[in-house]
Amino acid sequence: MSIQKTFVMIKPDAVERGLIGEIISRFERKGFTIRALKMVQLSRERAEELYSVHRDKPFFNDLVDFVIRGPVVAMILEGDSAIDVVRILIGSTDGRKAAPGTIRGDFALSIQENVVHASDSPESFEREYKVFFSPEEIEG
Numbered sequence: 001m002s003i004q005k006t007f008v009m010i011k012p013d014a015v016e017r018g019l020i021g022e023i024i025s026r027f028e029r030k031g032f033t034i035r036a037l038k039m040v041q042l043s044r045e046r047a048e049e050l051y052s053v054h055r056d057k058p059f060f061n062d063l064v065d066f067v068i069r070g071p072v073v074a075m076i077l078e079g080d081s082a083i084d085v086v087r088i089l090i091g092s093t094d095g096r097k098a099a100p101g102t103i104r105g106d107f108a109l110s111i112q113e114n115v116v117h118a119s120d121s122p123e124s125f126e127r128e129y130k131v132f133f134s135p136e137e138i139e140g
């Protein structure tokens, strides 16, 4: 048993489509505890910081335009092996290839507009959650 925190962001496509409750519910039903939660309109600067590892990718500008086109819901989840288990629950990046039963497999049909983001490592978690939360906003 290794209790871990991870960072999750529900993207603008999912907020527009009314999927916030469905997505949060899946994480809760799996057994994760929500330690922080907020709805945010990202500035271009903060979106570029969140996705700084993709700065040199051809899709970077489109990705930033997408995540700032409307509000996102940011959260910190905690539970056993949270980083790996949440990545399994959300499914492959490309919604067209994500397995049915995963969040992207059930709700995404695009590689860019893929409904949700989650940290892929402890290092990513440390960088990503700080784009959204200050220490006093995290419970536990």
Ligand code: CMP
Pocket: 054, 059, 063, 093, 111, 112, 113, 114, 116, 117, 118
């Ligand atoms: P995410 O898990 O948030 O991490 C980076 C994001 O970039 C990814 O989900 C997609 O939204 C987007 N992305 C990754 N690969 C591509 C691609 N080939 N074309 C367009 N967008 C991409």
